[in-house]
Amino acid sequence: MPARLQMAIAEAEAGAERLVGWAQVGIILLFGTLYLVSPKAGGSDLMFMPVPWALGIYTVFTVIRLKLAYLGPLPGWYLALSVVADMALLIGLIWSFHIQYHQPAAFYLKAPTFIYVFIFIALRCLRFEPRYVLLAGMAAAGGWLALLFYALWEGGGMGVITRDYVAYMSGPLVLIGAEIDKIVVILVVTVVLAAGLARARALLVRAEEEGAARASLARFFAPDVARRIAETGLAMTPGSGAEREATIMMIDIRGFTRMSERLAPDALMSLLAEYQARLVPVIQAEGGAIDKFLGDGIMATFGAVAPDPAHGARAMAAATAVLDAVARWNEARRLGGLDAVAIGIGIAGGRVVFGAVGDESRLELTVIGAPVNLAAKIEKHTRKAGVAALAEAAVVDAAEATGWRVGPGVGLRRLGAAPVDGLDGAVTLVAIEVTP
Numbered sequence: 001m002p003a004r005l006q007m008a009i010a011e012a013e014a015g016a017e018r019l020v021g022w023a024q025v026g027i028i029l030l031f032g033t034l035y036l037v038s039p040k041a042g043g044s045d046l047m048f049m050p051v052p053w054a055l056g057i058y059t060v061f062t063v064i065r066l067k068l069a070y071l072g073p074l075p076g077w078y079l080a081l082s083v084v085a086d087m088a089l090l091i092g093l094i095w096s097f098h099i100q101y102h103q104p105a106a107f108y109l110k111a112p113t114f115i116y117v118f119i120f121i122a123l124r125c126l127r128f129e130p131r132y133v134l135l136a137g138m139a140a141a142g143g144w145l146a147l148l149f150y151a152l153w154e155g156g157g158m159g160v161i162t163r164d165y166v167a168y169m170s171g172p173l174v175l176i177g178a179e180i181d182k183i184v185v186i187l188v189v190t191v192v193l194a195a196g197l198a199r200a201r202a203l204l205v206r207a208e209e210e211g212a213a214r215a216s217l218a219r220f221f222a223p224d225v226a227r228r229i230a231e232t233g234l235a236m237t238p239g240s241g242a243e244r245e246a247t248i249m250m251i252d253i254r255g256f257t258r259m260s261e262r263l264a265p266d267a268l269m270s271l272l273a274e275y276q277a278r279l280v281p282v283i284q285a286e287g288g289a290i291d292k293f294l295g296d297g298i299m300a301t302f303g304a305v306a307p308d309p310a311h312g313a314r315a316m317a318a319a320t321a322v323l324d325a326v327a328r329w330n331e332a333r334r335l336g337g338l339d340a341v342a343i344g345i346g347i348a349g350g351r352v353v354f355g356a357v358g359d360e361s362r363l364e365l366t367v368i369g370a371p372v373n374l375a376a377k378i379e380k381h382t383r384k385a386g387v388a389a390l391a392e393a394a395v396v397d398a399a400e401a402t403g404w405r406v407g408p409g410v411g412l413r414r415l416g417a418a419p420v421d422g423l424d425g426a427v428t429l430v431a432i433e434v435t436p
């Protein structure tokens with residue numbers, strides 16, 4: 001089991017131990033209250049009162065245990081001792097009944113307090129370790145068996161055994177079958193609870209592992225992709241894909257090649273890391289999925305991972321947010337005596353295919369289609385057009401049709417149809433401009 005997973009389970013079990021401790025305090029209060037309100041049949045001639053002594057000793061043990069649980073993890077031997085102490089308290093209280101009521105020992109075998117055995121067994125289910133449930137069950141069965149043998153010994157052996165159920169219920173006699181039934185029930189309940197707890201622990205481990213896997217997936221895939229893989233079992237086989245109406249955004253740093261030639265490797269990678277750290281959250285906040293990093297380039301998709309009728313509006317909102325984030329970043333760079341960073345954004349929309357490419361040893365989820373190529377060409381055209389961001393006019397129209405509106409400090413300038421290098425024919429473009 002990975003160390004991180006072991007720590008997570010250990011933290012959960014530490015919390016469970018504190019809960020068990022408080023549950024034991026509640027049991028002490030319950031037993032103490034029942035003892036105080038119940039009639040005392042022993043009278044003043046009873047020199048030894050076992051119940052107050054047993055509750056007192058158990059209270060001290062529980063308080064120490066609870067304090068230790070808050071200080072740190074309890075050792076296994078102490079947890080086992082706590083289980084035995086629980087059962088010893090209950091068995092001791094039941095044993096004391098025949099003394100308090102001046103009856104033969106067989107009298108306590110009919111005490112309804114027997115059912116508290118199952119409370120102490122169930123209490124151990126709060127910790128995800130079946131062994132303590134099994135220990136509690138075996139301690140309970142062993143304790144009851146000891147009570148049975150004591151009742152037989154104190155009553156003179158075979159003389160207190162009966163096969164008559166009515167005589168058993170109305171007198172200080174022992175019905176062996178009834179007592180064996182109790183022990184069998186204790187053991188069966190223990191095994192069932194332990195088995196259920198073992199399955200629950202396995203599910204806990206699996207949930208923790210899947211949570212860790214999902215966290216790892218989110219580092220390599222867009223959050224929507226990671227969620228689909230983790231929750232719906234998205235087919236990760238080469239050649240699988242689905243058609244989508246989507247919008248593609250390409251972002252690139254202008255002059256990055258020259259920049260990489262004059263910057264030290266650490267400074268270059270630090271620049272890229274800061275650039276991506278500022279832009280990726282902005283894109284994701286608007287519903288975009290990062291398809292890939294292309295050196296200094298970022299390819300983001302809207303509506304490709306999951307269908308989204310407002311993909312164009314989300315892309316336009318993301319573009320203006322990216323431009324604003326870059327403006328704030330450049331302001332911080334100027335204050336630090338660094339050069340500003342110029343970017344180009346190209347946006348195109350249309351029919352794409354979202355799916356897995358590669359082979360069984362290396363898979364990549366990506367988007368393929370004409371809009372991907374068009375967005376890349378439009379991004380390069382931003383240099384020629386002298387603007388930071390260009391969007392295909394059809395994307396802007398679709399965005400406005402689904403409710404997107406230009407916000408304060410943002411302007412749209414329709415450039416009309418213009419030739420774009422690498423494409424046949426003209427493309428109708430709209431410049432997106434953010435003013436300070």
